[in-house]
Amino acid sequence: MKSKTLQITLVYILVSLFMAILCxxxxxxxxxxxxxxxxxxxxxxxxxxxTALFFKYIVSKNEKRNVTVFKKLKKTNEExxxxxxxxxxxxxxxxxTIWDWKIQEDSINWNKGIEGIFGYNPExxxxxxxxxxxxxxxEDSIRMSIKLYSFIEQKTEKWQxxxxxxxxDGSYKYVLDRGFLLKxxxxxxxxxxxxxxxxxxxxxxxxxxxxxxxxxTQSKDSILITEANSQARKIPKIVYVNPAFSxxxxxxxxxxxxxxPNIFKGPKSDSEELKKLLRAIKNEEECLIETISYxxxxxxxxxxxxxxxxxxNEGSISHWISIQRDITEEKKLETEKEHLIRELTQxxxxxxxxxxxxxxNLRAPLSNLIGLLNLIEDxxxxxxxxxxxxxxxxxxxxxxxxxxxxxxxxxxxxxxxSMQKEEVSLKxxxxxVFSQLSFQIELHKPIIKLKFDRVPLLNTxxxxxxxxxxxxxxxxxxxxxxxRKLKISIIAEQIDNKAILTFKDNGxxxxxxxxxxxxxxxxxxxxxxxDSKGLGLYLVKSQVETMGGTISIESEVNKGTTFTITFxx
Amino acid sequence: xxxxxxxxxxxxxxxxxxKKVISKSQICHExxxxxxxxxxxxxxxxxxxxxxxxxxxxxxLIFLDLNMPVMGGWEFLxxxxxxxxxxxxxxxxxxxxxxxDPEDLAKAxxxxxxxxxxxxxxxxxxxxxxxxxxxL
Numbered sequence: 001m002k003s004k005t006l007q008i009t010l011v012y013i014l015v016s017l018f019m020a021i022l023c024x025x026x027x028x029x030x031x032x033x034x035x036x037x038x039x040x041x042x043x044x045x046x047x048x049x050x051t052a053l054f055f056k057y058i059v060s061k062n063e064k065r066n067v068t069v070f071k072k073l074k075k076t077n078e079e080x081x082x083x084x085x086x087x088x089x090x091x092x093x094x095x096x097t098i099w100d101w102k103i104q105e106d107s108i109n110w111n112k113g114i115e116g117i118f119g120y121n122p123e124x125x126x127x128x129x130x131x132x133x134x135x136x137x138x139e140d141s142i143r144m145s146i147k148l149y150s151f152i153e154q155k156t157e158k159w160q161x162x163x164x165x166x167x168x169d170g171s172y173k174y175v176l177d178r179g180f181l182l183k184x185x186x187x188x189x190x191x192x193x194x195x196x197x198x199x200x201x202x203x204x205x206x207x208x209x210x211x212x213x214x215x216x217t218q219s220k221d222s223i224l225i226t227e228a229n230s231q232a233r234k235i236p237k238i239v240y241v242n243p244a245f246s247x248x249x250x251x252x253x254x255x256x257x258x259x260x261p262n263i264f265k266g267p268k269s270d271s272e273e274l275k276k277l278l279r280a281i282k283n284e285e286e287c288l289i290e291t292i293s294y295x296x297x298x299x300x301x302x303x304x305x306x307x308x309x310x311x312x313n314e315g316s317i318s319h320w321i322s323i324q325r326d327i328t329e330e331k332k333l334e335t336e337k338e339h340l341i342r343e344l345t346q347x348x349x350x351x352x353x354x355x356x357x358x359x360x361n362l363r364a365p366l367s368n369l370i371g372l373l374n375l376i377e378d379x380x381x382x383x384x385x386x387x388x389x390x391x392x393x394x395x396x397x398x399x400x401x402x403x404x405x406x407x408x409x410x411x412x413x414x415x416x417x418s419m420q421k422e423e424v425s426l427k428x429x430x431x432x433v434f435s436q437l438s439f440q441i442e443l444h445k446p447i448i449k450l451k452f453d454r455v456p457l458l459n460t461x462x463x464x465x466x467x468x469x470x471x472x473x474x475x476x477x478x479x480x481x482x483x484r485k486l487k488i489s490i491i492a493e494q495i496d497n498k499a500i501l502t503f504k505d506n507g508x509x510x511x512x513x514x515x516x517x518x519x520x521x522x523x524x525x526x527x528x529x530x531d532s533k534g535l536g537l538y539l540v541k542s543q544v545e546t547m548g549g550t551i552s553i554e555s556e557v558n559k560g561t562t563f564t565i566t567f568x569x
Numbered sequence: 570x571x572x573x574x575x576x577x578x579x580x581x582x583x584x585x586x587x588k589k590v591i592s593k594s595q596i597c598h599e600x601x602x603x604x605x606x607x608x609x610x611x612x613x614x615x616x617x618x619x620x621x622x623x624x625x626x627x628x629x630l631i632f633l634d635l636n637m638p639v640m641g642g643w644e645f646l647x648x649x650x651x652x653x654x655x656x657x658x659x660x661x662x663x664x665x666x667x668x669x670d671p672e673d674l675a676k677a678x679x680x681x682x683x684x685x686x687x688x689x690x691x692x693x694x695x696x697x698x699x700x701x702x703x704x705l
Contacts, residue, residue, distance in 0.1 A: 356670045360636060363667035364580060364689065371586040371690030378593075408669045 005063055009056040016048040096195040099179075101129060103152065103189055108132060117198050119168035137164035137172055152181065152189050162203075165196065174203035222248045222324040226261070228317040230281060235261040235307075236320055248303075248326050250296035261322070264303075266294035277307060284309050284317055290327065302331040355411050362404055369397045406535050410522070413464075413542045421547070424462045426452040426492055433469045440477050446486035455492035455499045459569055464543040469503075471536040472563060476505040479527060481558065499569035506560040512553070519553055571597035575628035577609045577645065578602070578665070579637040587632060587665075587691050594696040599626065605637040606645025613649075613657050628660050630703070632691070635666045635673060642666070643676065650682055658682060661703060665689060 024041045031037075091098055097113025106128050114120050118135075125131070136144055140163035151159035159179050164172040179194030216223050222245035230236035237260055241253050249256070249264065256263075265274065273289040280287030286308045293303040304325045312318040373394050381387045430450060434441060441448075458465065473488070480486040484506060491502045510519060510526050518524040520541040525534040544551045544565055555561040574597045576587040584602045591600050603609035609631075616627060635642035642664065649658055662682045666673070667689045677686045684702065687695060 356668070359669050360667050363669070364583070367667050367689030368580065368582045368586060371590065371692065372582075374690070374692055375586070375589055412669065412671060 005056055005060045008059055009052050012055055013048060013052045016052070017045065020044040020048060094195070096197050098193070098195050099132070101192045101194070103192060113196065117196075118165065118173065121168075124168065135166040137166065140164050151179075152192065154181070154189065162199065173198055173200045175199060216242045219244055222326075224261070224322045224324070226320045226322065228319055230260070235277070235281065239319070245324070248295075248301070248324065249293070250299075255296075264293040266292065266298070266300065268292040268300055269294075277305070280307060281320070290331075301326050302328040352411075359404065359408050359411065363408075366397070366401055366404060370401060373397060403533075406533065409539065410535075410542060413539070413546055421459050421461055423457045424460050424465060426455060426458055426465075429462070429466055429469060430490075432466055433473055436470060437473060437477070440474075444477055444480065444486055446477065446480070446488055449487070449489040449491075451489075451491045455494050455501075455569065458492075458499055458567065460547055460567060461543075464547055468540050468543050468565070471540050472503050475536055476503075476507055476561075478529065478532070479507045479509075479561075481506065481508050494569065497568060499567045501565040501567070503563040503565070504560065505562075509555045509557045509559055509561050510553075511557050512555050520551070570595065571629045573597060573599045573601060573626045573628045574630045574632065575609065575612075575660075576600065576602045576632045576665075577604075577606065577637070577642070578632070578634040579604050580634075583634070583689065583691075590691050590693060591696065594693055594700075596696055596700060597630070601628065606640030606642065606648070608639075609645060610640070610648055610654075613654055617656070627657055630699075631660055631662045632665045633662050635664060635668055646680055646682065650680070663687060663699065665691060 020041060023044075024037060028037055091111050091113075095113070095117070097117055098111040099108055099114075101108040108127060108129050108131070110125055114125055115122060126134075133141060133145065144161050144163045147156075147161055148159065150156050160177065162174065162176050165175045166172055176197040176199045177194055178197075179192050181189045182191035182193070184190045219242060223242040224238050224245055225240040226236040226238050228236060238257050241251070241256055245256075246252050270289075270291040273291045277287050277289050286306065288304065288306045290302065290304050292300050293305075294300055304327045306323050308321045308323075309317045310319045310321055373390075376390060381390065430452075469490075476486065476488050487506045489502075489504045491504075493500045493502070508527070512519070515524070515526055519526075520537050521534075522538045523534040524538070525532050541551055544567075547567060549565055549567040551563060551565045553561065553563055574591060576584055576591075578584050578587070581604075584604075588600050588602070591597065601612070603612055616625065633642045633645065646662065648654065649662075660682075661684045662680070664673075664677055664683055664686045665688075666686075674686060677683050685699070
């Protein structure tokens, strides 16, 4: 630096001396009077040297100042550079999108976040604030701009806002935008710099939690949350109750939080159930109890009360959740139902006993009568009138006996709802039935069509199915039409888990318009045949229903009758 | 032919009928009767303590009704099959009743001493069938 000052000074001296010498030479050449020329020349040299000295002083001083300024500048420069580097690193490291808005020129710059987070190509990104505002969800934009401008006009201290920002693909992201203002010397806002944070995930989570929360707040079941640990022999303290709980128990949230649910206990509470609950709490197991509880107004109500332990990541209990439901109505109905069932069972038992006793008490003397009549048979009777009387007596006695035996059959069927079932071959059943009816079949020679291949085996009671088919077949033969040959078709089909047995004849039929509700009734007769008692179809229906099946009838007078029997199979 | 048959029934007509039909069938020499279980047990006791004679007759077949006052058929059987009546309970028992209660029928199967469960009234063919059954 010093040499440069010296250099400048020397150059000045040399140039000035050269000029002085040159002037001196010219003057001495063209002017004759040279008396003072050397004196002037000396004066010039002196002047040059003096000014050179002065010049050097000024330059060197200036130089010194420049050096300090330069040093300062260099330092500032370095600081700026560092700061810029830092900014770059931060911008890269942060997931935020940073914008820089020159308010007066309305020009806005975005960092790479606008590309990475929102998917815009650099050429798509607008240079004005309009582009920014256009991307804000219409529902949010008015609120957002009001807040933003009141900040720019410096009516508010801070600015941060949440809004939805449209991505390149048209979807919206929830963002948190925070910014600060740069002001000029007059305090006017000139620039604003902000950082947009993508909070979509948080927002979605928040909304999800809010939705989940509605389950608790809107639930009709009472929900309460308690602490993990309890004092001895108590249920842990409550930390939260939902509105339904207050509704049910009468306690408001602030009245009950911090207390133990033990306060719902009362004189009628089931202490066994409460012990069960305490045991479960001790063993850290979930538990369900039903007991009478008491509201704040000391009214009782039945509650179904569950306690579920909530474990944290370390596997220890953090809370208990309890769900409670008022089951007072349910309990009332249940009690009523139980009472009714008990009563009905008792009635049924009494009736059954009654029917056994009655039938026994009827049968005992009747069997004596029959026995006595049997004895009379061997005694010759001389008096014809007495013989006639005894014959009538015998007939009536046997009829009474048959009737009572039929009734007994009915009682036994009705009393036996869960009889033994087995795999029965329909073919075998029919062979049995036919052999029992061989006389009638031989006599009338009906055309019988059988089709059982679809249901070879039926899970049923063998005696009942035989009795059912025997009765139906006997009826078909008994009530055949005199004008045409009897045709009977019996078809078994399997549809899903049901076996359907269709029994069809072309007999005289039953007038169903008049008798539909009586067809399967006890002692209902539709034809005045001497040996009909009106019991067969009643027995058939009883037996079908005892085996869990159903029977229906279709019939037309003088055309025939079809029975459809359905069993589970 | 059996020596002795005991009929236990509370109904005198039934007993009369039994006597007549049994004597007709010539299945045994003697028919004795009792009106209920207790009376029958009493007869066995008398037989046991008063008549030590080995040759004395004892019933080989018992027709038993179930519903009787004082002591019914089941209670009688419970006593009769105990060791107190060891010398008598080799006899065969036939339940002769007008009951229709299926429980009675099921219960009868649990007593090995009961060889049959028959419905009243007693008849000659019934006795013929029993003759074959007990191999006379």
